[in-house]
Structure formats: structure tokens, C-alpha cells
Amino acid sequence: MLLFKKKFLEQIRRGEKTQTIRLWNHRRMKSGQRSYVPGIGYIAIVSVEPVELTHLTDDDAVLDGFPSVELLRDEIRTLYTAEIQANLIPFRVRFSVYSPREQQEMTEERQRQKQQNPQQNRDAYQQEVVMQTLDKLRKMSEMDEAG
Numbered sequence: 001m002l003l004f005k006k007k008f009l010e011q012i013r014r015g016e017k018t019q020t021i022r023l024w025n026h027r028r029m030k031s032g033q034r035s036y037v038p039g040i041g042y043i044a045i046v047s048v049e050p051v052e053l054t055h056l057t058d059d060d061a062v063l064d065g066f067p068s069v070e071l072l073r074d075e076i077r078t079l080y081t082a083e084i085q086a087n088l089i090p091f092r093v094r095f096s097v098y099s100p101r102e103q104q105e106m107t108e109e110r111q112r113q114k115q116q117n118p119q120q121n122r123d124a125y126q127q128e129v130v131m132q133t134l135d136k137l138r139k140m141s142e143m144d145e146a147g
Contacts, residue, residue, distance in 0.1 A: 009039045017065035023083035041103045046094040
């Protein structure tokens, strides 16, 4: 699952934002993977590659929904202060939103899966909650150490 600030959702819906920069301790997604974005639906992960923040270009900024690389870097510094200080790896994640017909098919498929194996879905949900909680605790710990 990829989470985005609400201010980016309309750009994603319009196809103006097809990339995001994420700072992770390791690659969390791979090309060809399907992911879910709350407020958008299912997306296809087109590519995931490490990138140096200093190597980002205006082309990256446009794909990320920004008019310039300077504004993109400012947003990254604002959103990922602790991650930058912790020397996490920046990844360029390119994606595309599935069509409404494909969204419907995937939603129906997901509903069928839930009905067939409710325990597996609870386990996956619990694993995601644990991972998000650990990330939050790590960020809080890093902020305490820096502060």
C-alpha cells in the first residue's frame, strides 16, 4: 500500500502525478507489483529504482507533480526530515492508475479473496499495521536522538 497526502490525490487521478520519491531502509516494492492507494484505488508499479536526491531532475519533478526540481526537493526535505538524517535510501517509484474497469475487476477479485480466506486477510492487515507502527516508532526514536 502506498499512502499519499490528500493534496496529491487529484493530481494522481488526473494522471499528472505518476511518480513518487520514497525514503526506505530497503526496497519495499518491485516493478510489476499491484498496490493500493486509499482514495485512488489500485495502481501498477512500473518501476522502483534507487536515486540520489542530488540527481533528481526537472523531469522527475514534473512526473512527481511539481513544477521544478527545487520544489520537489523542498517537499522531500519537509516530509522526510528524519529519514534523510537516518540516511535512508531514496527510491524513485513510478506508477500508473488502473482504468475504472480494471479497478472494478480488482475490487471484485479482492472481495472474493476475502470471502474465501478471511484469516489470511486478517494476518496481512495485522502485518501491515505492525510495519507501520514500527516505522512510526523508529521515526520517533530518531527524532528523540536528534533532539
